[in-house]
Amino acid sequence: xxxxxxxxxxxxxxxxxxxxxxxxxxxxxxxxxxxxxxxxxxxxxxxxxxxxxxxxxxxxxxxxxxxxxxxxxxxxxxxxxxxxxxxxxxxxxxxxxxxxxxxxxxxxxxxxxxxxxxxxxxxxxxxxxxxxxxxxxxxxxxxxxxxxxxxxxxxxxxxxxxxxxxxxxxxxxxxxxxxxxxxxxxxxxxxxxxxxxxxxxxxxxxxxxxxxxxxxxxxxxxxxxxxxxxxxxxxxxxxxxxxxxxxxxxxxxxxxxxxxxxxxxxxxxxxxxxxxxxxxxxxxxxxxxxxxxxxxxxxxxxxxxxxxxxxxxxxxxxxxxxxxxxxxxxxxxxxxxxxxxxxxxxxxxxxxxxxxxxxxxxxxxxxxxxxxxxxxxxxxxxxxxxxxxxxxxxxx
Amino acid sequence: xxxxxxxxxxxxxxxxxxxxxxxxxxxxxxxxxxxxxxxxxxxxxxxxxxxxxxxxxxxxxxxxxxxxxxxxxxxxxxxxxxxxxxxxxxxxxxxxxxxxxxxxxxxxxxxxxxxxxxxxxxxxxxxxxxxxxxxxxxxxxxxxxxxxxxxxxxxxxxxxxxxxxxxxxxxxxxxxxxxxxxxxxxxxxxxxxxxxxxxxxxxxxxxxxxxxxxxxxxxxxxxxxxxxxxxxxxxxxxxxxxxxxxxxxxxxxxxxxxxxxxxxxxxxxxxxxxxxxxxxxxxxxxxxxxxxxxxxxxxxxxxxxxxxxxxxxxxxxxxxxxxxxxxxxxxxxxxxxxxxxxxxxxxxxxxxxxxxxxxxxxxxxxxxxxxxxxxxxxxxxxxxxxxxxxxxxxxx
Numbered sequence: 001x002x003x004x005x006x007x008x009x010x011x012x013x014x015x016x017x018x019x020x021x022x023x024x025x026x027x028x029x030x031x032x033x034x035x036x037x038x039x040x041x042x043x044x045x046x047x048x049x050x051x052x053x054x055x056x057x058x059x060x061x062x063x064x065x066x067x068x069x070x071x072x073x074x075x076x077x078x079x080x081x082x083x084x085x086x087x088x089x090x091x092x093x094x095x096x097x098x099x100x101x102x103x104x105x106x107x108x109x110x111x112x113x114x115x116x117x118x119x120x121x122x123x124x125x126x127x128x129x130x131x132x133x134x135x136x137x138x139x140x141x142x143x144x145x146x147x148x149x150x151x152x153x154x155x156x157x158x159x160x161x162x163x164x165x166x167x168x169x170x171x172x173x174x175x176x177x178x179x180x181x182x183x184x185x186x187x188x189x190x191x192x193x194x195x196x197x198x199x200x201x202x203x204x205x206x207x208x209x210x211x212x213x214x215x216x217x218x219x220x221x222x223x224x225x226x227x228x229x230x231x232x233x234x235x236x237x238x239x240x241x242x243x244x245x246x247x248x249x250x251x252x253x254x255x256x257x258x259x260x261x262x263x264x265x266x267x268x269x270x271x272x273x274x275x276x277x278x279x280x281x282x283x284x285x286x287x288x289x290x291x292x293x294x295x296x297x298x299x300x301x302x303x304x305x306x307x308x309x310x311x312x313x314x315x316x317x318x319x320x321x322x323x324x325x326x327x328x329x330x331x332x333x334x335x336x337x338x339x340x341x342x343x344x345x346x347x348x349x350x351x352x353x354x355x356x357x358x359x360x361x362x363x364x365x366x367x368x369x370x371x372x373x374x375x376x377x378x379x380x381x382x383x384x385x386x387x388x389x390x391x392x393x394x395x396x
Numbered sequence: 397x398x399x400x401x402x403x404x405x406x407x408x409x410x411x412x413x414x415x416x417x418x419x420x421x422x423x424x425x426x427x428x429x430x431x432x433x434x435x436x437x438x439x440x441x442x443x444x445x446x447x448x449x450x451x452x453x454x455x456x457x458x459x460x461x462x463x464x465x466x467x468x469x470x471x472x473x474x475x476x477x478x479x480x481x482x483x484x485x486x487x488x489x490x491x492x493x494x495x496x497x498x499x500x501x502x503x504x505x506x507x508x509x510x511x512x513x514x515x516x517x518x519x520x521x522x523x524x525x526x527x528x529x530x531x532x533x534x535x536x537x538x539x540x541x542x543x544x545x546x547x548x549x550x551x552x553x554x555x556x557x558x559x560x561x562x563x564x565x566x567x568x569x570x571x572x573x574x575x576x577x578x579x580x581x582x583x584x585x586x587x588x589x590x591x592x593x594x595x596x597x598x599x600x601x602x603x604x605x606x607x608x609x610x611x612x613x614x615x616x617x618x619x620x621x622x623x624x625x626x627x628x629x630x631x632x633x634x635x636x637x638x639x640x641x642x643x644x645x646x647x648x649x650x651x652x653x654x655x656x657x658x659x660x661x662x663x664x665x666x667x668x669x670x671x672x673x674x675x676x677x678x679x680x681x682x683x684x685x686x687x688x689x690x691x692x693x694x695x696x697x698x699x700x701x702x703x704x705x706x707x708x709x710x711x712x713x714x715x716x717x718x719x720x721x722x723x724x725x726x727x728x729x730x731x732x733x734x735x736x737x738x739x740x741x742x743x744x745x746x747x748x749x750x751x752x753x754x755x756x757x758x759x760x761x762x763x764x765x766x767x768x769x770x771x772x773x774x775x776x777x778x779x780x781x782x783x784x785x786x787x788x789x790x791x792x
Contacts, residue, residue, distance in 0.1 A: 353411050353412065353413060353732055355411060355412060355760055355761060356761070357764055358765075371761070373437070373769060373770040374770070375443060379442070379443040379444060382442075382443060382445055382738060383443065383444045383738075385444070385738075386444040386446060386737060386738035389733065389735075391445070391446040391737075391738055392446075393447070393448055393736060394441060394445055394446065394448065394461075395448030395449070395450045395451030395452065395465065395468070396448040396450060396468045
């Protein structure tokens with residue numbers, strides 16, 4: 001039985017200044033794979049569309065976001081281990097500091113996780129026939145769920161976009177959202193009162209005196225990965241979003257101690273977990289976050305070093321695993337932009353008896369000449385199924 | 397008037413072990429065409445989708461299988477020269493040997509065509525308001541048509557998928573299929589009795605005592621090729637399926653004596669028929685089967701030899717014909733997999749005044765650098781129409 005590892009390096013692609021981090025990195029294992037495999041360039045959604053990590057991952061894993069995506073909230077909530085029921089509306093939530101109608105700190109003075117956890121008892125409540133559920137994660141972050149009849153994701157976020165921090169409350173963006181907007185506004189007023197009175201906030205210069213919401217999404221179940229594609233799969237990731245996407249599509253999740261989702265993540269531990277998972281699963285989705293964070297911070301050297309760590313600490317084990325390797329990114333995060341971009345990401349496929357092109361290095365420029373050409377995110381799962389001979393034939 | 401020949405080499409693409417059959421073959425004419433023409437790689441449906449020959453041919457000939465395909469049965473029946481009426485449900489059929497509820501030989505001991513023909517008088521019958529029509533072809537094979545009101549293709553095949561050979565009968569896969577499943581099951585019981593008593597089966601160790609059905613498809617007419625594309629076309633092929641596809645889309649069919657659809661097919665006769673057809677038609681669809689069969693049998697040398705025969709016995713005449721040549725496959729059938737795969741097939745376009753790329757050989761690896769890039773099956777007919785200046789302009 002053939003098996004496959006899909007390694008998604010978050011924010012992999014970059015722009016040349018004059019080299020890209022991939023071009024500048026010392027990466028003998030990436031280049032060995034490029035030389036012995038076949039390469040190309042991938043638009044995670046379609047050419048030049050700038051994707052969020054949520055829709056990019058859904059698409060790469062075979063779930064068209066136009067069908068299966070309705071905001072990041074449900075994916076974050078699932079990733080934090082919350083249970084969702086169809087009809088629930090979920091949000092990304094964060095503690096913040098508000099003074100009058102101005103949000104003065106979106107992160108409540110980068111509140112520590114312990115205090116945030118202690119405050120979390122003040123958040124859940126019931127408003128009319130709607131239950132409000134909450135779970136905090138690291139620091140100011142968390143997820144919030146509304147559960148009750150007649151809810152909708154057709155509302156504006158309460159987290160201000162405006163750098164002035166002007167707080168507006170939620171508005172319905174269509175008629176269906178009216179009830180949800182009202183519930184959110186009542187919740188926000190109530191939680192402000194509770195948090196302002198909380199002993200845990202006494203003496204804090206930046207009290208966590210409001211919970212801001214964004215990424216509203218209505219939850220609906222999706223058909224499972226194994227039912228749709230006929231293979232068993234598992235996710236190994238640090239970040240909540242990637243676990244949430246995996247839980248949503250019915251992949252199992254292996255929690256790896258030390259897989260932190262940041263630049264200090266224990267890549268060797270992730271490699272060991274991947275090898276071990278291959279005895280139980282046909283397919284491993286392995287996610288590494290650090291390059292994206294470095295891109296967002298504009299830190300070229302940090303992104304380059306992360307790639308070198310992946311080359312040294314992760315790839316040797318994967319190469320010895322006996323599985324087919326598919327390596328790509330969910331989008332580009334150029335250091336010069338400090339943001340996601342719509343540039344293609346390099347794509348590499350390596351394994352026994354596959355066609356081999358003439359590309360000898362794994363980077364944005366070399367892969368332009370790759371034998372796979374220019375692919376789109378939706379092509380990745382068919383590619384993997386064909387590789388491990390698990391495609392369902394169309395026609396006869 | 398410009399004319400075009402579309403040569404489809406069934407199962408053309410392969411994987412390197414370490415060369416592909418195309419790379420290993422001595423094929424000066426293929427390579428001359430690559431050198432003087434333009435090349436690329438083609439996904440017969442979309443990237444990495446594994447196609448059956450039926451849907452692939454429809455797509456290459458400009459008929460979207462999502463619109464025009466409902467199972468292989470009607471195409472096989474048409475290919476055997478049976479007439480179909482809208483609403484008919486047709487199947488691929490084969491004589492088999494059944495013992496109790498176990499199919500012990502799917503091919504009834506590879507029954508000879510003469511005995512199979514003699515048995516065919518026992519198969520047609522009328523059940524309630526449904527007529528059952530049957531025609532045998534070579535050996536155990538044939539096609540069966542149900543004609544009557546309220547029929548549907550929404551039923552399971554009676555040919556067991558299970559290697560155990562457990563026979564189940566037909567089940568409706570949706571409400572519409574209920575009547576058809578019942579008719580099929582009554583037919584199967586009746587034909588078992590008739591065949592078991594047939595004198596032609598006396599003394600046979602593996603009696604042909606059941607007719608198994610698969611590939612159910614409901615027949616509907618399609619708009620004709622000449623109406624849709626404004627050119628006249630003809631098919632030259634050995635196999636029933638390819639003639640059936642052609643009949644379905646309204647191509648004329650030239651039966652070539654010696655075009656057997658196997659490795660011994662008379663390629664020179666097919667070449668002569670092609671040249672002759674060019675005086676009456678704008679477009680010739682020329683099909684060669686042998687490479688696919690060799691791939692299914694895992695016979696690398698046989699596939700290589702078939703390619704060498706095409707190079708030697710077919711291409712020289714086509715080159716001299718004065719027509720544009722478009723050469724590709726309907727899918728890959730790698731010898732190492734003994735099955736269709738989702739890998740691209742090489743594509744070659746050759747003719748007067750067309751653009752020329754730098755590719756000098758016709759194979760899976762060389763064509764990665766082709767000037768046509770990566771195309772899909774749906775692009776082939778527009779390519780041909782553009783080549784011979786018969787495109788209908790879009791806009792004005």
